[in-house]
Amino acid sequence: MTIPSLSACVRRTAEPPIPLARTWSAAYTGEAGPPIDLTQAVPGYPPHPELLARLAEAAGQAWSAGYGAIEGDAGLREALAADITRCYAAPVGAADVAITAGCNLAFAMAATVLAAPGEAVLLPAPWYFNHAMALDMRGVTARPLPCRAEDGFVPDPDRAAALIDETVRAIVLITPNNPTGTIYPPEVIARFAALCCDRGLWLLVDETYRDFRPDTTAPHGLFADPSWRDFVVHLYSFSKAYCVPGHRVGAVVAGPAFRAELDKVLDTLQICPSRAPQAALAWAVEGLRRWRDGNREIMAERAAAFRRAVAPLAGWQLDALGGYFAYLRLPDWAPPATDTAGELAARHGLMTLPGPFFGPGQDRYLRLAFANADLPTIAGVPARLSALGK
Numbered sequence: 001m002t003i004p005s006l007s008a009c010v011r012r013t014a015e016p017p018i019p020l021a022r023t024w025s026a027a028y029t030g031e032a033g034p035p036i037d038l039t040q041a042v043p044g045y046p047p048h049p050e051l052l053a054r055l056a057e058a059a060g061q062a063w064s065a066g067y068g069a070i071e072g073d074a075g076l077r078e079a080l081a082a083d084i085t086r087c088y089a090a091p092v093g094a095a096d097v098a099i100t101a102g103c104n105l106a107f108a109m110a111a112t113v114l115a116a117p118g119e120a121v122l123l124p125a126p127w128y129f130n131h132a133m134a135l136d137m138r139g140v141t142a143r144p145l146p147c148r149a150e151d152g153f154v155p156d157p158d159r160a161a162a163l164i165d166e167t168v169r170a171i172v173l174i175t176p177n178n179p180t181g182t183i184y185p186p187e188v189i190a191r192f193a194a195l196c197c198d199r200g201l202w203l204l205v206d207e208t209y210r211d212f213r214p215d216t217t218a219p220h221g222l223f224a225d226p227s228w229r230d231f232v233v234h235l236y237s238f239s240k241a242y243c244v245p246g247h248r249v250g251a252v253v254a255g256p257a258f259r260a261e262l263d264k265v266l267d268t269l270q271i272c273p274s275r276a277p278q279a280a281l282a283w284a285v286e287g288l289r290r291w292r293d294g295n296r297e298i299m300a301e302r303a304a305a306f307r308r309a310v311a312p313l314a315g316w317q318l319d320a321l322g323g324y325f326a327y328l329r330l331p332d333w334a335p336p337a338t339d340t341a342g343e344l345a346a347r348h349g350l351m352t353l354p355g356p357f358f359g360p361g362q363d364r365y366l367r368l369a370f371a372n373a374d375l376p377t378i379a380g381v382p383a384r385l386s387a388l389g390k
C-alpha cells in the first residue's frame with residue numbers, strides 16, 4: 001500500500017511547545033519542593049463565582065445548545081464594543097466586532113483573510129509561537145522583525161520598513177507582548193500604523209493581555225481615527241481577563257471590508273462561538289469591571305515581586321517584564337536555553353519555556369509566566385534558578 005502524504009505545510013510546522021516543555025518535568029523527583037509551572041499563561045486565580053453560576057445557568061438552557069450567529073451573539077458583541085470604546089476613548093461599534101472561539105482562532109482566521117500561501121507577514125521576534133505556527137501551516141511566511149534587548153524589545157518601525165517587499169501583506173504587533181511582556185508605547189504603534197498606511201499593509205494588533213497593563217490610559221490611539229477600519233485588525237481574548245481559557249472566547253475587531261471576507265472564514269472554521277460563555281461574558285464585561293481592575297493590581301504586585309526576587313541573582317538579567325511574562329537572560333556560563341529549561345524542569349522542578357520556542361535569535365532567554373504564581377511561589381523561584389548546574 002502507498003502511504004498517503006500529509007500537508008507539507010503542516011508537517012513543517014513546529015510541535016506544540018507547551019506539552020513538549022512539560023515532558024521535561026517528568027524526571028523531577030521533588031527534592032526542591034513542589035513543581036513550579038511557569039510555562040503556560042493561565043490566570044493563577046479562579047474565575048469569579050457569579051460568572052461560573054451564570055455559565056452553568058446558560059449551559060443548562062436548550063437555546064445555548066443550538067447554533068448561533070456566525071459572528072457571535074449580539075449581547076457580547078455590544079458589550080465588548082462598549083468596553084473598547086471606554087478603554088480606548090474612541091467609538092467602536094458592535095458591527096466592528098466578531099466573536100471567535102478564542103483568540104488563537106481569531107488570529108488564524110484573520111491570517112487566512114490577510115495573506116495567501118506564498119505571501120508573508122512581519123512578526124516582531126521573539127514572537128508568539130502559535131502566531132508563527134498558524135502562518136506556517138497556511139503556507140504564509142512568518143518574516144522575523146528582530147527586536148533588541150537594548151530597545152526593551154520594542155520593535156522598530158524603520159527596521160520593519162526595510163523588511164517590506166511585495167510579498168508582505170501585514171505587520172503583527174502583540175502588546176503587552178508575549179513572550180517579553182513589553183508594553184509598546186502608543187507613539188510606536190502610531191508609527192507602525194503610518195507605515196502600514198504608507199505601504200498598503202494591514203496592521204494586526206493582538207491585545208490579549210490589555211487588561212493587565214498597570215495603568216488604565218488608552219493603550220493606543222488607533223481607534224480615534226475612523227480610517228482604522230481600512231487597515232487595522234484588533235484581536236482580544238476573554239481567556240485571561242475573565243479566567244475562562246477553557247471556554248474559548250476571543251474576538252476580531254475590524255472594519256466592514258475585512259469583516260465581509262472574515263465572515264466566510266468564521267462560517268467555515270467555527271460556524272459560531274460557544275453560546276453559554278458568550279451569554280455569561282456579556283454580563284461580565286460590565287458586571288466584573290471592578291474585579292478585573294483588582295486583577296490588574298494583583299498582576300502588578302506579582303510583576304513587582306518577580307522583579308525583586310530575581311534582582312539579586314548573579315549573572316541572570318531580567319531584560320523585560322510586563323503583562324503576564326518575564327523574559328530572563330541566562331548567565332553567560334549557562335548552557336543554551338533549551339538545555340537550561342530542561343535541567344530546571346527535570347532537576348529543580350521549575351518549568352519555563354526556552355527562548356528558541358519564540359523564534360530565531362532567542363537562545364539565551366527563558367520565558368517565565370509569573371502571572372500563574374502567587375507571591376510565596378514567586379519568592380521560591382530564585383532558589384531554583386540558582387541551583388542550575390549544581
Ligand SMILES: Cc1ncc(COP(=O)(O)O)c(C=O)c1O
Nearest residue numbers: 041102103104178208237239250
Ligand atoms: C498573544 C496571545 N494571543 C492569543 C492567545 C490565545 O488566547 P485564547 O485562549 O483566547 O485563544 C495567547 C495565549 O497565550 C497569547 O499569548
